[in-house]
């Protein structure tokens with residue numbers, strides 16, 4: 001085929017042009033066809049692609065948020081008290097007794113459960129400064145979850161201060177890892193937009209591990225707080241959110257209730273081993289810390305918060321409007337004295 | 348036979364030191380370690396390359412009349428140079444290695460003849476000596492501006508503040524879609540890769556730096572210059588190269604040429620890194636030779652070799668005319684007074700010039716800071732950024748805190764631990780003294796400045812809305828922010844009781860946590876300015892502290 005190229009002119013008839021240029025070979029029909037096909041193909045793809053893209057043009061919309069209230073509660077059982085207050089021991093012993101008083105870990109964790117434990121790991125503080133949950137308390141809960149046959153035990157929080165510092169200096173990373181828990185730091189890329197369905201909290205980024213749990217244990221620490229007087233178990237749910245959570249203070253009571261009715265924990269175990277009486281929630285000064293050697297655990301977060309606020313800050317539910325608001329939403333009761341509460345003293 | 352192995356050995360050494368440099372740079376970050384709740388310190392010797400840098404040591408000594416910490420180690424480089432010449436440039440310096448690598452890339456502008464031409468010794472190579480002289484004289488006058496051009500400063504600044512952040516971004520951009528894939532296999536691959544990279548080279552959070560683009564482009568331009576003229580930077584600008592070149596005049600190791608066997612094939616010139624004329628017949632320029640040994644390795648006639656105690660005619664010292672020397676001296680003498688005639692230091696200090704904790708007073712600071720960016724690289728909160736004009740032109744690329752991006756973490760002292768020159772003097776968390784008892788009689792914490800409210804923007808002051816997030820975050824105890832209840836009327840006419848925040852300047856340490864946490868993002872209603880910083884006796888508000 002290559003030999004079939006034809007000359008446009010006879011060099012003998014046109015002696016002037018011939019030496020100046022190499023003869024330009026014309027396309028064979030086959031080559032012309034191929035070229036047409038190629039150009040046609042490109043044009044067709046461009047048209048098709050362009051049309052398809054223009055069909056898909058729309059104003060950028062927010063990602064579709066998932067919508068699901070996280071209800072990890074277990075069925076109430078009149079055989080066991082709703083709340084327990086254990087005093088006079090070291091954190092591990094306190095946690096052991098608290099869990100035993102409420103029916104044992106087996107009541108809360110089933111085999112093959114993915115358990116997420118949510119301590120407060122918000123600040124770059126050591127355990128003595130009582131700004132984060134006590135590491136031994138966390139470790140004990142981890143240990144018991146394994147005993148109950150959990151598939152995974154995850155310890156995580158979305159810190160305020162630099163997370164790597166908070167996780168180390170709180171002692172929680174080391175203590176939880178020593179018990180074999182997965183410790184997950186708040187990776188900025190691990191959030192999902194979630195429709196919280198609250199009155200003021202609509203769509204917020206939630207740290208993914210909290211969305212993939214079978215059971216959730218809330219392990220807050222009782223601390224003073226400038227805006228509300230005290231920060232207790234419901235405030236600990238701030239730590240599941242990403243985004244600009246500094247706006248939540250503007251309607252703090254409604255925010256707390258919105259969060260608490262989105263995230264319903266299996267059990268709340270409040271660390272009152274050391275509590276922070278002043279300059280919370282960051283503290284730092286050991287003079288602000290009081291050693292109470294107490295753990296309060298409950299399946300009713302409202303009653304628990306009401307009890308701790310009264311016990312350590314002498315705050316009645318009127319002072320903490322979110323308690324009544326939460327009760328109205330059916331999250332629990334503010335009248336902790338009407339609940340079956342068990343008190344034990346290890347000392 | 349031994350000869351031809353030299354370039355190979357050199358290559359191994361170059362790769363080793365480049366890897367060491369990058370490894371140390373990556374480790375210039377917060378890495379939790381030690382006891383369960385202990386303070387976090389820098390364990391890797393990340394300042395190593397600066398401690399090997401005699402230029403930094405000499406300039407530091409000129410400017411501060413002392414040598415900071417490990418800078419004495421730089422004798423490890425300086426003394427062997429006295430005997431062996433610029434082996435450091437050819438065998439160790441990562442800046443040289445990178446240019447070496449780029450210089451070997453095929454390039455249109457540098458082929459055969461052109462390349463040989465471009466590798467011949469040129470008079471403009473002496474420019475670096477002018478830079479060196481000017482820099483050292485400026486150091487005597489109290490400015491470490493030489494840090495703009497010191498090769499390690501340049502490297503750490505460019506890599507730490509531009510190249511690595513860009514790398515972080517690129518890796519995340521590639522991995523993120525994988526991790527969000529619906530196919531389990533791709534997803535796990537992405538996640539595993541991410542975790543592996545996170546544990547080694549990636550930053551915990553994607554870092555961002557002011558002027559990152561400028562620093563990155565400048566650096567890439569310097570590397571790209573090697574596509575035209577091999578190691579243009581080393582040959583004509585690098586003040587450390589100039590220093591080592593000047594010192595190498597006494598070196599006892601040198602190039603031995605055997606002109607009789609040279610057949611002028613030009614192979615040595617083709618691969619020469621320093622532009623020092625290794626070819627037979629020409630005079631060898633000792634101070635320019637980088638000891639890369641390419642010439643020895645490429646000579647087919649074995650007519651070149653490096654030998655001790657040779658006696659050959661050569662150009663031993665930089666051929667610096669008196670005029671050029673004077674130019675350098677004049678530039679150095681003029682530079683500092685001119686820079687000080689500008690505003691900046693002394694006059695009209697920038698209110699937002701917030702130096703990292705431990706920093707010396709501004710005069711001392713500028714006489715030490717080499718603008719290397721180690722502190723900015725290490726800061727776990729991405730709080731430190733290179734200045735543009737905040738420290739005056741003289742202070743270009745020195746560190747300043749930008750609280751809106753990151754506040755200073757109360758018990759962190761990493762920046763003071765990595766600073767190679769003592770501009771940020773090493774402090775302990777205890778010396779930093781934040782958190783406990785600030786404002787008490789005995790405690791003299793390090794203060795970076797003082798916070799102020801913008802009552803026209805603050806929610807409880809101006810917008811009849813609850814807030815005091817700033818108070819929540821304030822890390823000192825008792826808190827430097829105190830609140831007062833006030834009755835305000837909202838737009839509907841309802842009376843509301845709100846807590847309005849105020850600052851106690853005797854307790855505020857200027858950490859910027861309040862500014863960081865304030866919900867008014869682009870223009871926070873509480874902000875830190877440098878007044879009250881403990882390093883400066885003159886920049887104070889209070890007559891006496893409580």
Ligand code: SF4
Nearest residue numbers: 726755756759760762
């Ligand atoms: S500026 Fe503060 S947070 Fe950043 S490295 Fe220095 S001490 Fe640490």
Ligand code: SF4
Nearest residue numbers: 805806814815817865
């Ligand atoms: S965080 Fe900002 S808006 Fe809120 S009270 Fe403080 S200064 Fe005002």
Ligand code: SF4
Nearest residue numbers: 821855856858859861
């Ligand atoms: S800068 Fe703000 S947060 Fe830091 S000590 Fe001062 S008032 Fe407190």
